[in-house]
Amino acid sequence: MMRPAAASPAPNSNRSGLLVFPTFANSLIAVSLACLALITLVSPGATRMFAWPWSLALAGVVVLPGLALVMRGFDSKQPLVLPTRGWFILGLGAVFIVLLSALVSPHRGVTLLWSAPLLAGVAVFFVGFDWLNAEPRFAAQRRERFEGGILAAGAAMGAASMGGWLAHAPTAASGELFSHRNQYPLGHPNYTAGLALLLLPTAVAVASRRQGRTRIAAAIVGGLAIAMLFTSGSRGGLVGLAALAVAGAMAAPITRRRKWQLGVGLVVAGLAFAAAHPRTRAMFRAADPAAAPNISNVQREAMLLAGWRMGQDQPLLGWGPGATPLVFPRYRGGLDGGAENFLQLHALPIQLWAELGGAGLACLLAFIGLGVWSAGRDPVAALTLAAYGAFSLTDWQLDVPIFATAVALFATRLAPPATTPSSNHLGRGVGAIALVAIAVVALFGHREPAPELNSRALTLARGPTGADRAVVLFRESLALDADQEIAHFNLGWLLVVREPATAETHFAAAAQLVPDKGGVYFGLGLARLNQGRREAAARAFALECLNDPAFLTSPWWRDPVLAAVRNETAAEFGRLLDQVSAALPPGTWAANQVALMTELAPPPGQLPPGRERNYRRERTGYPVLMRNLDLPTPVDLYDVREWVPEPAVPALAALPPKGWLPSPLLLTLLAESVSNKN
Numbered sequence: 061m062m063r064p065a066a067a068s069p070a071p072n073s074n075r076s077g078l079l080v081f082p083t084f085a086n087s088l089i090a091v092s093l094a095c096l097a098l099i100t101l102v103s104p105g106a107t108r109m110f111a112w113p114w115s116l117a118l119a120g121v122v123v124l125p126g127l128a129l130v131m132r133g134f135d136s137k138q139p140l141v142l143p144t145r146g147w148f149i150l151g152l153g154a155v156f157i158v159l160l161s162a163l164v165s166p167h168r169g170v171t172l173l174w175s176a177p178l179l180a181g182v183a184v185f186f187v188g189f190d191w192l193n194a195e196p197r198f199a200a201q202r203r204e205r206f207e208g209g210i211l212a213a214g215a216a217m218g219a220a221s222m223g224g225w226l227a228h229a230p231t232a233a234s235g236e237l238f239s240h241r242n243q244y245p246l247g248h249p250n251y252t253a254g255l256a257l258l259l260l261p262t263a264v265a266v267a268s269r270r271q272g273r274t275r276i277a278a279a280i281v282g283g284l285a286i287a288m289l290f291t292s293g294s295r296g297g298l299v300g301l302a303a304l305a306v307a308g309a310m311a312a313p314i315t316r317r318r319k320w321q322l323g324v325g326l327v328v329a330g331l332a333f334a335a336a337h338p339r340t341r342a343m344f345r346a347a348d349p350a351a352a353p354n355i356s357n358v359q360r361e362a363m364l365l366a367g368w369r370m371g372q373d374q375p376l377l378g379w380g381p382g383a384t385p386l387v388f389p390r391y392r393g394g395l396d397g398g399a400e401n402f403l404q405l406h407a408l409p410i411q412l413w414a415e416l417g418g419a420g421l422a423c424l425l426a427f428i429g430l431g432v433w434s435a436g437r438d439p440v441a442a443l444t445l446a447a448y449g450a451f452s453l454t455d456w457q458l459d460v461p462i463f464a465t466a467v468a469l470f471a472t473r474l475a476p477p478a479t480t481p482s483s484n485h486l487g488r489g490v491g492a493i494a495l496v497a498i499a500v501v502a503l504f505g506h507r508e509p510a511p512e513l514n515s516r517a518l519t520l521a522r523g524p525t526g527a528d529r530a531v532v533l534f535r536e537s538l539a540l541d542a543d544q545e546i547a548h549f550n551l552g553w554l555l556v557v558r559e560p561a562t563a564e565t566h567f568a569a570a571a572q573l574v575p576d577k578g579g580v581y582f583g584l585g586l587a588r589l590n591q592g593r594r595e596a597a598a599r600a601f602a603l604e605c606l607n608d609p610a611f612l613t614s615p616w617w618r619d620p621v622l623a624a625v626r627n628e629t630a631a632e633f634g635r636l637l638d639q640v641s642a643a644l645p646p647g648t649w650a651a652n653q654v655a656l657m658t659e660l661a662p663p664p665g666q667l668p669p670g671r672e673r674n675y676r677r678e679r680t681g682y683p684v685l686m687r688n689l690d691l692p693t694p695v696d697l698y699d700v701r702e703w704v705p706e707p708a709v710p711a712l713a714a715l716p717p718k719g720w721l722p723s724p725l726l727l728t729l730l731a732e733s734v735s736n737k738n
Contacts, residue, residue, distance in 0.1 A: 104247025135490020165380025174382025218284025252295030296454030
């Protein structure tokens with residue numbers, strides 16, 4: 061008796077019944093995952109990906125998911141499986157908003173290039189959803205593979221993170237072990253906290269319901285996630301952990317009494333967790349209005365205010381994805397303080413408002429609404445996104461591929477499949493959109509050319525015959541983007557002798573962009589002095605002393621030209637202190653510093669016993685801000701001359717640091733100097 065022939069397996073299935081893609085699409089996904097692991101685990105991954113040859117891996121991460129989606133969309137043998145209408149519209153809407161925002165941006169090339177991580181996240185969502193839902197009868201196996209992938213990734217990232225932290229942390233005996241924040245493997249403690257929050261819910265869920273080696277592995281990953289979160293010292297991470305605890309307690313299938321008991325226990329555990337780390341413990345201390353402002357808090361406030369103003373100026377589509385480092389300088393002068401520039405605004409909603417406008421916020425609200433509506437499909441994924449969402453109120457991380465990928469994959473667990481099978485026609489439409497998006501980014505996206513011009517100009521200017529060419533390059537750079545303090549400041553130093561009037565214009569522009577820039581008022585004063593405007597020069601020199609009190613004892617005052625205006629500068633400095641004292645609210649730290657300056661500040665040029673130190677300032681963060689680590693670190697053309705007093709002169713050490721005054725106040729004083737002393 062002949063047996064019937066065994067049915068051949070479906071072309072897109074393996075013998076275990078787990079769906080796999082066609083061979084070429086499989087290869088694209090495998091290479092993309094390998095690239096993702098490379099730029100994530102090799103510290104510092106979030107910035108290393110801006111340098112060659114690591115940028116090749118970044119290209120693989122952002123391009124290959126889109127190509128895999130193209131392959132699946134045009135696969136006639138097995139149509140692409142798509143989610144329900146709401147999730148489908150959200151995914152395509154996000155693509156159109158991101159691309160349109162980049163195309164209308166004044167920095168189109170850069171914003172198109174940095175739309176790629178967001179677009180890749182959408183591609184991961186569609187490809188991952190297709191994989192998860194193509195064979196409903198194998199849902200359990202797919203869930204196990206999904207969780208296994210999370211645990212494997214968690215083990216690798218946890219080992220890299222804690223290994224890097226332990227290798228570089230001080231010894232416990234020094235008492236500073238936990239003051240060293242864990243920045244591994246991505247290069248910043250906030251990234252470490254974000255990874256931990258994405259790993260923790262899955263690890264806890266698997267450990268609670270599985271047995272044997274899987275439970276042990278999940279427990280290890282959960283322990284690594286807790287250790288990463290704690291050693292990061294991230295206050296936002298603590299917010300995310302609190303959100304996870306609250307949401308988990310509410311969703312737990314237990315009685316109301318047990319929920320209250322669990323809630324109390326979690327509150328106690330959370331307070332203990334926060335109190336154990338010195339940075340999070342500081343959150344519970346009462347603020348002293350007379351104390352020096354917390355630098356981190358000042359920067360956070362500056363980012364939020366700048367982001368709000370950026371969105372107000374471009375409310376529909378924002379300035380374009382990734383435009384913050386190029387646009388933020390326009391708003392820096394109106395902020396009380398903070399860094400000279402920022403890569404991001406450290407808050408997901410404000411980042412979307414600034415870079416994608418109201419349309420970007422609408423996408424976020426739609427995502428939250430759909431996530432809440434579909435939370436019952438996978439409570440673990442919902443808890444993960446809720447915790448990470450709470451944490452994202454304090455940070456923006458979706459421009460780093462591992463975070464965009466993780467959020468997209470957890471979203472696939474929430475989105476339900478369409479009630480009717482997808483047609484080849486619809487799948488081809490998705491594939492065509494993916495292909496167009498890849499083509500637009502590839503053809504029109506490029507790095508900002510101005511930073512390279514600035515870098516070449518600074519290199520040439522250090523040579524004996526390169527000054528003329530450097531001037532030309534700086535002017536070309538400013539023609540591309542006038543809001544570049546680095547170009548204005550250094551062009552001013554190149555022209556301060558040969559074209560002092562033009563130099564004054566550039567120093568004034570640099571001061572408008574970064575009012576507390578060290579050396580900018582000194583350069584402004586020299587430009588005025590070289591035009592014979594002695595009183596206006598003294599006012600500028602006094603502003604330099606006010607902004608940076610260390611300039612009071614700079615060896616520059618030994619130069620005969622400057623020594624000749626010391627008395628005028630001292631008189632202007634006294635008048636400036638009176639103006640500042642009247643402008644600042646009494647009892648604040650800044651107001652107290654005025655009193656300290658009045659009492660302890662020496663006259664300009666009075667050098668106590670000590671030694672001279674000469675150097676030029678490096679802008680170590682500039683290549684990262686411009687997302688191009690292949691640029692050499694720029695070195696300013698300003699020759700800094702500082703006097704290092706002997707330890708027996710403690711009064712000078714008590715003077716406030718550079719940039720202690722609010723920037724708008726400095727600009728007010730600068731405007732008065734122009735009108736009164738011109």
